[in-house]
Amino acid sequence: MLQLLIDADACPVVDLALFVSSQYEIRPILFCDTSHRIERDNVKTIIVDKGPDSVDFKLLSKLKRGDLVITGDYGLAAMCIAKGGIVVNHHGKELTSDNIDQLLAIRYESAKIRRAGGRTKGPKKRTEENNLVFERKFRQICERAILLKEEKEHE
Structure with missing residues (x-):
């Protein structure tokens, strides 16, 4: 069975992702640390000690090859991609080996600016439109992940 691993700390689409994954019989697992404790009925939550x-x-x-991951952390995304995960952020954008290096470079440059005392733009306020876009794109990714898994099972 496919798994959906959600980096739940600061993830604005937890409930939406759980709803969508339940329609595709994808088993969700929430991951958070002790300072967040994000739990939902009938969903496995793994709570770890606080720490970097x-x-x-x-x-x-x-994570197993072919599993789905939701995270906004590009460093984690890069490691999941390398391990064969299908990674999506809370905007519904799939993070792949084709775009992760550029995203990591932007993150690095932004951190450099902040360390030097500069300011960078923060995230925009989330809207219902953002949720609709996420849901549509996440459904497409779920359907593709299921097809890929079925193809591999028939090889």
Whole structure:
């Protein structure tokens, strides 16, 4: 069975992703640290001690090739892609080996500006339109992931 691993700390689409994954019989698992404790009925939640990257490493340890991952952390996304995960952010954008290097470079440059005392733009306020776009794109990714899994099972 396909899994959906959600980096739930600061993820604005947890409930929407759980709703969509339930329609495709994809088993969701939420990952968070003790300062967030995000739990939902009938959904497995893995809570780890607070610490740098503790959630990331736990999520990676549970990831299997072909599993879906939702995260806004480009570093975690890069590791999941390398391990064969299908990664999507909370905007519904699929993060792939074709675009992750550029996203990591932008993150690095933004951090450099902030360390030097500069300011960078923060995220825009989330709208219902953002949720609709995420849902539509996430459904497409779920359907493709299921087809890929079925193809591999028939090889």
